[in-house]
Amino acid sequence: MPHLFIKEPKKIQYPIDSNGVKFLFQVDDLIACEIENKRFFISLQNRGDKYLLKYDKVTRPLSSYLKKAYTEFLKLSNAEILTSNIDGIKDKQPNKYLLTINDSLDFEEIIVEIGFGSGRHLIHLAKKYPNITIIGIEIHKPSIEQVLKRCELENITNIRIIDYDGRLVLSKIKSNKVHSIYVHFPVPWDKKPHRRVISEYFINESIRVLKKDGFLHLRTDSDNYFEYSFNEFMKLNKNELKIYKNRELEVSSKYEDRWKKQNKNIYDIYMINDEISPELEENFDFSLGCLDASKASTKAYIFDDFVIHFEKIAPINEYKTLLKLTMGAFERPEHLYIIAGKNSEYFNMPVFHKLNQKAHNKLKEILSCQK
Numbered sequence: 483m484p485h486l487f488i489k490e491p492k493k494i495q496y497p498i499d500s501n502g503v504k505f506l507f508q509v510d511d512l513i514a515c516e517i518e519n520k521r522f523f524i525s526l527q528n529r530g531d532k533y534l535l536k537y538d539k540v541t542r543p544l545s546s547y548l549k550k551a552y553t554e555f556l557k558l559s560n561a562e563i564l565t566s567n568i569d570g571i572k573d574k575q576p577n578k579y580l581l582t583i584n585d586s587l588d589f590e591e592i593i594v595e596i597g598f599g600s601g602r603h604l605i606h607l608a609k610k611y612p613n614i615t616i617i618g619i620e621i622h623k624p625s626i627e628q629v630l631k632r633c634e635l636e637n638i639t640n641i642r643i644i645d646y647d648g649r650l651v652l653s654k655i656k657s658n659k660v661h662s663i664y665v666h667f668p669v670p671w672d673k674k675p676h677r678r679v680i681s682e683y684f685i686n687e688s689i690r691v692l693k694k695d696g697f698l699h700l701r702t703d704s705d706n707y708f709e710y711s712f713n714e715f716m717k718l719n720k721n722e723l724k725i726y727k728n729r730e731l732e733v734s735s736k737y738e739d740r741w742k743k744q745n746k747n748i749y750d751i752y753m754i755n756d757e758i759s760p761e762l763e764e765n766f767d768f769s770l771g772c773l774d775a776s777k778a779s780t781k782a783y784i785f786d787d788f789v790i791h792f793e794k795i796a797p798i799n800e801y802k803t804l805l806k807l808t809m810g811a812f813e814r815p816e817h818l819y820i821i822a823g824k825n826s827e828y829f830n831m832p833v834f835h836k837l838n839q840k841a842h843n844k845l846k847e848i849l850s851c852q853k
Contacts, residue, residue, distance in 0.1 A: 503551050518547075533561075577630055603664065618642070649683070685714060689759065694757065703748050768842055777848060785841075788811055810833075
């Protein structure tokens with residue numbers, strides 16, 4: 483991302499608007515900016531005989547916004563540039579196949595694959611079901627780039643990809659929408675079982691989003707993962723499971739080919755859904771009201787399925803305090819800022835899903851202004 487080194491800048495009186503860039507306030511090295519209703523921080527760090535002006539990793543603005551903020555800050559502070567890398571850096575054009583967790587997932591019918599790796603099976607699904615939207619969920623960026631290139635080259639138009647935790651993506655999908663869910667060769671996480679995709683929570687969310695007679699398909703080469711998952715499925719009061727060992731599928735990944743050569747066993751569990759689920763409740767409320775920042779502790783608050791950790795507590799003025807925190811699901815907590823005070827607000831809103839709502843409610847309880 484663009485950054486530059488400058489000589490010591492002159493002080494700026496906040497708030498101030500310069501050519502469409504609002505500079506709202508400064509706390510320590512963080513300068514709050516707003517362009518076209520998008521808020522972000524830039525960071526001004528003292529490096530001895532010079533200052534580093536760079537982007538903030540939490541709010542992560544577009545490069546074009548960042549360059550504009552730098553330009554106006556330099557004008558206001560009369561700062562001289564020593565070195566810069568901002569020339570030639572451009573915003574990436576949005577890819578029509580790539581979604582964010584905040585985008586709508588309200589498609590007519592959906593197939594989901596979690597952790598698609600090289601994308602062989604994902605591409606196979608897209609070609610087999612051309613009239614269904616195939617949502618591929620993956621956090622390994624080279625795998626994402628590889629599949630995006632194949633979509634362009636092969637003119638595959640029914641794939642959408644999300645770089646996020648699959649367990650949380652399901653919670654954003656409406657009930658009874660999904661044809662099938664595939665979890666092929668997930669990381670076993672034998673030493674960190676809480677990170678496994680398959681869990682009681684995930685199975686229940688799968689049942690909710692699946693159509694009647696839709697299915698969840700787990701495929702694994704791990705004896706431990708198979709046994710663990712079977713036990714998780716058996717916690718349901720009723721279910722229909724189909725189990726196979728060393729069954730051939732229509733498409734095989736390169737890793738599966740390797741494991742077959744090593745004579746490793748491969749297990750399949752199909753959970754067939756026989757329920758019609760209630761509609762998804764989406765009554766999210768992320769209003770904060772009055773928060774007492776003096777009650778915040780830098781010790782992490784750890785609960786059954788979410789966490790709250792205040793990393794930075796810094797006064798803005800006598801009425802407001804900036805809180806930097808990690809909040810949300812263990813699987814994918816978010817890094818956020820809150821402006822705490824009588825009328826508190828998130829600097830940028832968290833993702834709307836159930837575990838973030840639970841964490842939000844607990845945060846309000848912890849920092850309530852009431853005694």
